[in-house]
Amino acid sequence: METKTNPAVTREQQLDLYRFMLLNRTVEDTMTNLFRQNKIVGGLYSSLGQEAISVGTTYALEKRDWIAPMIRNIGGLLVKGVRPRDIFTQHMARYTSPTLGKDGTSHFGDLKNLHIVSPISMLGDLIPVMTGVAMAGRYLGQKIVALTWIGDGGTSTGAFHEGVNLAAQQRAALVLVIENNGWAYSTPVGRQVPIEHLADRAKAYGCRAFIEDGNDVEAMFTTAREAVRLCRAGEGPVIIEAKTMRMRGHAQHDPAEYVPKEMFEYWKRRDPIETYEKRLAAAGVLTDKKKAEILEGIRAVVQEDLAFAENSPFPPPELAESAIYCEGPLLVEPQWERPVAEVTPPRSSVKPEWRKAGRGEFQPDAVEGAGAVPRSGTAPAAPSPRVSGDGARRDGAKPAARAPSKRAAKSAPPVRGRK
DSSP, X not given: OOOOOOOOOOHHHHHHHHHHHHHHHHHHHHHHHHHHTTOOOSOOOOOTTOHHXXXXXXXXXXXXXXXXXXXXXXXXXXXXXXXXXXXXXXXXXXXXXXXXXXXXXXXXXXXXXXOBOOOOSSTTTHHHHXXXXXXXXXXXXXXXXXXXXXXXXXXXXXXXXXXXHHHHHHTOOEEEEEEEOSEETTEEGGGTOSOSOGGGGXXXXXXXXXXXXXXXXXXXXXXXXXXXHHHHTTOOOEEEEEEOOOOSOSSTTOOOTTSOHHHHHHHHTTOHHHHHHHHHHHTTXXXXXXXXXHHHHHHHHHHHHHHHHHTSOOOOGGGGGSSSSOOSOOOOOOOOOSOGGGGSTTTTOOOSOOOOTTSSOOOGGGOOSTTOOOOTTSOOOOOOOOBOTTSOBTTSOOOOOOOOOTTOOSSOOOOOSOO
């Protein structure tokens, strides 16, 4: 894994991170009430306990950068500038929503101003899409970074592997955040992958990776800031695995009875907002007066936008027949920020010769490692002994001692996966 070298987080940034996490939770709590009042027409997916990931990673971006959120990334939308009323009206299918009431969930974006690509329900598909956004930005000379998220279950899709491989091969300025919240719906991580850290897969693609505490908003921010710096310097893509916990079921209809109670209790003590609030208060950053000021500001915005949403009309019936097919030319003009001559012949021409030393030629003197094809007449090397989840080697030998973690937890979390 990579080592981060980031300057300290300023007081203003700390208060911003705290405020956005509180806004995230307040918006979602409000929508939970709306759902129970039968005012949410579609599904509702909670990010309770995961707010630090969306807020921290998006906060590391610049205005010119792009995001593609998933169903639990409302915090990212808020940081990018989406108003709570847009989120309320969208889920309530009102005519004033970004999709004019045609979608009852989170499928909306803003390509022109906020640089938000709409979610795609098929998990993993946003990765190749955002790889394309990053490549297009580089082609146009925009020097942008594209960021998207994926759950632990989504890393098992073909689109995940194809997208990461393409991004790595192209050195695309893509930051991919894996939200490892322990569960792919009702399937624990230990029953879907044979590895402890999903970020370990980055080595196979030849890209960088970080593993971070997903409940620590400052850690998520500084790690994402370093990932963005690397990508903007042409050293992308970067994968960040955020270790966290989904504190509710897959959606509002799911009581999550398959999750052990002690697991919820363990992670509840590590709530990202409560722990950060205590840290800021202890450092003298968050006073009682400042906290009251932030809470009042959030309350006023949410109440105003909720009233707007509830008083907004439903779409007229005739709208159902509109915007089904593209009618007329779709005017999309490239926003060039570099001379076009740099990427057109003859300056962009290359010699069509792709043979490179060490890329595909058989080198008998370099054959080594498990899985290598042995030379004729020689026996294959014995494979390295695998280490099981309990630390015991399959050949019976005692495993080597591990160095202690730099950020050791006070108590070990309940084991995920097989019992």
